[in-house]
Amino acid sequence: MNLESLKAIIKKFPVGSGALVVGLIMLAALIVRYLDVATLQETHDKTAAEGQRLSSNISHASQLTEQTQGLEAANILIASRLINPSDLAINLQYFYKLEAETGVKLLDTRPVDARAGAKAAAKSSYTPVQYVVSLQGGYSRVLAFLRKLEHGTHFCRVISSSLNQAQADQEKSGGEKSSEMVMSLTVELLGKS
Numbered sequence: 001m002n003l004e005s006l007k008a009i010i011k012k013f014p015v016g017s018g019a020l021v022v023g024l025i026m027l028a029a030l031i032v033r034y035l036d037v038a039t040l041q042e043t044h045d046k047t048a049a050e051g052q053r054l055s056s057n058i059s060h061a062s063q064l065t066e067q068t069q070g071l072e073a074a075n076i077l078i079a080s081r082l083i084n085p086s087d088l089a090i091n092l093q094y095f096y097k098l099e100a101e102t103g104v105k106l107l108d109t110r111p112v113d114a115r116a117g118a119k120a121a122a123k124s125s126y127t128p129v130q131y132v133v134s135l136q137g138g139y140s141r142v143l144a145f146l147r148k149l150e151h152g153t154h155f156c157r158v159i160s161s162s163l164n165q166a167q168a169d170q171e172k173s174g175g176e177k178s179s180e181m182v183m184s185l186t187v188e189l190l191g192k193s
Helices: 003-012 014-081 088-102 115-121 139-150
Strands: 105-111 126-137 156-171 177-192
Touching (some): 003 014, 088 105, 139 156, 139 177
Antiparallel strands (some): 156 177
């Protein structure tokens, strides 16, 4: 078959030849479209996932203002409960205030070397400030001091404690000896970095 015979067939059957050309064009378009379906499906999946993410963000954002205000209030409360590690007098005053409220007698209150904990807390916004506290008083007063310390103004963690009984020379009104307790604590207060 040469070009001259092909021209003769197209002239003899113009409608069939045109239909054949249109069919071949449509077949080529169908093949291109079929090969493009995978790309379109991938684009659809990405768009659907993005739409789901945005829908989720919109539904969660309805309470965003209230949650932000709650977090800001919590941060203010936390900041008000922190101590400044360099304010030794103010920090010791906290223990003296607890002494006055509970009626115990502070025997010793001193800070522990802060450089040891500084390395561990260097990456944090907060730093632990350790104190060694020794106190003496009746059992209920010593426990009241410990409760006020744990639930007090500043964040507190008791690292170690020891409680011993010490006999007082004074006698109670009933004729029996009063029993005093001596407690030694190592306490960490949470401070600003």
